[in-house]
Amino acid sequence: MKTNNIAFAFFCALVTAIMAFPLLGLKMVSEGTGMIIQGATASTWIYIASACMMVFLVQLFKTSLNSGVEQFKVQLSRLPTPSLPADQHVRLEKWALILIIGLALAWPFMTSRSSIDLATLVLIYVMLGLGLNIVVGLAGLLDLGYVAFYAVGAYSYALLNNYYGLSFWICLPIAGLLAATFGFLLGFPVLRLRGDYLAIVTLGFGEIIRIFLNNLTTLTGGPNGIPGIPKPTLPMIQTDPEFALISLDFSRSSREEGVVPFHTFFGLDYNPETKVVFLYLLALAMCLAIIFVIRRLIRMPVGRAWEALREDEIACRSLGLNRTAIKLSAFTLGASFAGFAGCFFAARQSFISPESFTFIESAIILAIVVLGGMGSQLGVILAAIVMIVLPELAREFQEYRMLMFGLLIVLIMIWRPQGLLPMQRPHLAIKEAEHA
Amino acid sequence: MLEVRDLGMRFGGLQAVDGVSLDVNEGEIVSIIGPNGAGKTTVFNCISGFYTPTGGSVKFKGDFVHTFPDYRISRLGMVRTFQHVRLFSRMTAIENLLVAQHRHANTNLFAGLFATPSYRRKEQLALDRASYWLKKVDLLNHANREAGTLSYGQQRRLEIARCMVTEPSILMLDEPAAGLNPRETRDLDELITAIKHSYNVSVLLIEHDIGLVMGISDRIYVVNQGRPLASGSPEEIRQNPAVIKAYLGEG
Numbered sequence: 001m002k003t004n005n006i007a008f009a010f011f012c013a014l015v016t017a018i019m020a021f022p023l024l025g026l027k028m029v030s031e032g033t034g035m036i037i038q039g040a041t042a043s044t045w046i047y048i049a050s051a052c053m054m055v056f057l058v059q060l061f062k063t064s065l066n067s068g069v070e071q072f073k074v075q076l077s078r079l080p081t082p083s084l085p086a087d088q089h090v091r092l093e094k095w096a097l098i099l100i101i102g103l104a105l106a107w108p109f110m111t112s113r114s115s116i117d118l119a120t121l122v123l124i125y126v127m128l129g130l131g132l133n134i135v136v137g138l139a140g141l142l143d144l145g146y147v148a149f150y151a152v153g154a155y156s157y158a159l160l161n162n163y164y165g166l167s168f169w170i171c172l173p174i175a176g177l178l179a180a181t182f183g184f185l186l187g188f189p190v191l192r193l194r195g196d197y198l199a200i201v202t203l204g205f206g207e208i209i210r211i212f213l214n215n216l217t218t219l220t221g222g223p224n225g226i227p228g229i230p231k232p233t234l235p236m237i238q239t240d241p242e243f244a245l246i247s248l249d250f251s252r253s254s255r256e257e258g259v260v261p262f263h264t265f266f267g268l269d270y271n272p273e274t275k276v277v278f279l280y281l282l283a284l285a286m287c288l289a290i291i292f293v294i295r296r297l298i299r300m301p302v303g304r305a306w307e308a309l310r311e312d313e314i315a316c317r318s319l320g321l322n323r324t325a326i327k328l329s330a331f332t333l334g335a336s337f338a339g340f341a342g343c344f345f346a347a348r349q350s351f352i353s354p355e356s357f358t359f360i361e362s363a364i365i366l367a368i369v370v371l372g373g374m375g376s377q378l379g380v381i382l383a384a385i386v387m388i389v390l391p392e393l394a395r396e397f398q399e400y401r402m403l404m405f406g407l408l409i410v411l412i413m414i415w416r417p418q419g420l421l422p423m424q425r426p427h428l429a430i431k432e433a434e435h436a
Numbered sequence: 437m438l439e440v441r442d443l444g445m446r447f448g449g450l451q452a453v454d455g456v457s458l459d460v461n462e463g464e465i466v467s468i469i470g471p472n473g474a475g476k477t478t479v480f481n482c483i484s485g486f487y488t489p490t491g492g493s494v495k496f497k498g499d500f501v502h503t504f505p506d507y508r509i510s511r512l513g514m515v516r517t518f519q520h521v522r523l524f525s526r527m528t529a530i531e532n533l534l535v536a537q538h539r540h541a542n543t544n545l546f547a548g549l550f551a552t553p554s555y556r557r558k559e560q561l562a563l564d565r566a567s568y569w570l571k572k573v574d575l576l577n578h579a580n581r582e583a584g585t586l587s588y589g590q591q592r593r594l595e596i597a598r599c600m601v602t603e604p605s606i607l608m609l610d611e612p613a614a615g616l617n618p619r620e621t622r623d624l625d626e627l628i629t630a631i632k633h634s635y636n637v638s639v640l641l642i643e644h645d646i647g648l649v650m651g652i653s654d655r656i657y658v659v660n661q662g663r664p665l666a667s668g669s670p671e672e673i674r675q676n677p678a679v680i681k682a683y684l685g686e687g
Binding site for chain 2: 314315
């Protein structure tokens with residue numbers, strides 16, 4: 001056993017050495033017209049040697065390390081999940097939600113402009129996470145191309161505004177509807193697919209949309225993107241000369257007809273920060289609306305059907321649930337939330353290009369859902385904060401971002417595979433019924 | 437009510453079911469028995485629409501249903517359980533029963549979002565029906581437990597309750613007594629008899645527990661290697677030489 005271990009550890013170290021030697025230990029240096037191979041510096045050799053040593057040691061003491069991890073895992077599992085009675089848990093969640101909302105409302109008046117900006121970004125990801133949570137967390141359909149619907153939402157506002165001059169408030173429902181339509185269209189061909197196959201098709205779909213936007217230069221401007229997208233305005237009823245619906249914007253002065261600057265309307269001094277606060281509050285309002293809708297959906301027949309479909313598709317069919325309709329509704333509704341988020345994103349950025357809708361965005365949104373705990377709304381909110389704020393805090397380690405990202409996910413999967421805040425089942429009060 | 441004629445199912449070169457016919461009348465308990473691999477479950481899958489049979493016909497309440505998709509057949513009032521329990525294991529027991537009533541529910545999105553009175557009434561009705569059946573199968577105390585954490589016998593009972601809340605006219609049970617202890621089997625026996633008498637639901641049963649089958653069945657069909665071997669009352673089957681041969685092997 002012991003010698004076996006040593007032999008295996010030695011083998012692993014050898015593999016590391018074989019891998020590292022040509023990759024790090026040899027360098028191609030151009031000399032004149034040709035290339036020559038040069039040995040690396042002494043410090044590189046020390047790095048390689050210490051890496052081999054480390055692999056050797058880790059492999060040698062793997063069992064004790066593993067048992068240490070196991071121990072830690074056991075302790076961790078004892079620690080953070082206090083088993084409250086179910087109704088108390090519901091109350092706790094309610095209070096937590098109220099607290100979060102209160103804090104979120106107070107946030108822009110307590111902090112700096114940059115942190116409000118960051119919080120707005122977090123809120124966008126909360127919206128996206130909540131939307132994807134329907135598809136992945138509830139309906140159990142692994143969607144790797146969710147960013148496509150985000151792009152559809154963003155581009156529908158950008159294009160409709162660019163070509164037809166439609167305002168944010170008109171485009172918001174249109175963006176949601178268009179994204180939902182795309183969700184519906186994608187839903188059809190993938191109805192029969194599950195798991196890996198579904199993931200591949202949705203991944204492809206996400207890329208198709210991005211490449212399409214990139215190459216449709218006449219319409220979308222291609223990689224140059226669409227600049228000058230107006231910020232959302234605040235609709236307001238004017239009473240002074242006469243009753244009228246006007247829009248307030250947050251610029252210093254407004255040239256458009258029917259648009260009045262916010263500070264002139266309320267007789268305030270111009271403050272550039274108002275715009276940021278308004279965007280934040282708008283995002284917060286959208287988030288709250290989405291949270292409200294999804295909380296309802298989960299308790300509705302359609303929400304239960306999504307979960308049932310995730311649990312056992314065959315049993316669903318045997319009970320008369322039409323899986324086509326259920327899957328399509330999950331895709332469509334999930335996509336529409338991404339559409340709303342996209343519309344807001346375009347308005348906030350004032351500029352969008354296909355660059356913003358790469359696969360990594362899908363991966364981040366998916367990571368938010370998985371990290372937070374599939375199906376859990378509070379989990380998604382928490383994970384969105386973690387995933388967006390952490391990289392901002394660790395700006396110096398920019399190059400190691402992806403590394404930390406991966407490490408975080410691996411650690412979470414080991415220690416809390418159900419996510420940070422796993423979904424709690426709703427507790428249904430039962431009164432005894434006499435007749436069926 | 438259910439008429440199966442000359443049912444055939446072929447998987448590539450394998451004729452799994454060949455020429456099986458059976459009838460189930462209203463309020464009857466009918467069993468299908470046969471050795472392992474005889475094609476009983478395949479017959480079930482054909483009738484309930486999980487497979488499209490390659491031959492023959494299935495007539496249910498006057499409709500030829502063998503070309504219907506499975507969910508439409510179950511909406512007509514034919515529901516089934518599975519050989520291996522198929523619950524929604526991470527949902528609570530009562531949620532399992534609520535999902536089953538999907539087709540009775542108000543699935544209008546806006547009605548649900550704004551909780552209209554008609555929506556609330558329907559949800560309450562579903563909840564009442566679910567708790568009624570939970571009580572029937574003695575699971576009311578476990579209503580809010582996740583189905584996957586229930587014991588095997590409880591899961592079996594929950595699966596039957598989940599079928600019954602859909603208010604079926606025929607209940608198809610695929611080996612409901614598999615893995616149950618003698619006491620649980622006796623309870624199951626009573627439950628099936630109650631379902632027949634109190635709710636006038638026909639039962640089509642696949643079962644290996646011969647004691648259970650002989651006790652509750654009105655009629656029995658025997659299949660062997662995909663072909664019908666015999667049919668009749670429990671007494672006739674018990675004495676049929678062909679059946680005895682199929683079960684005990686040829687001497």
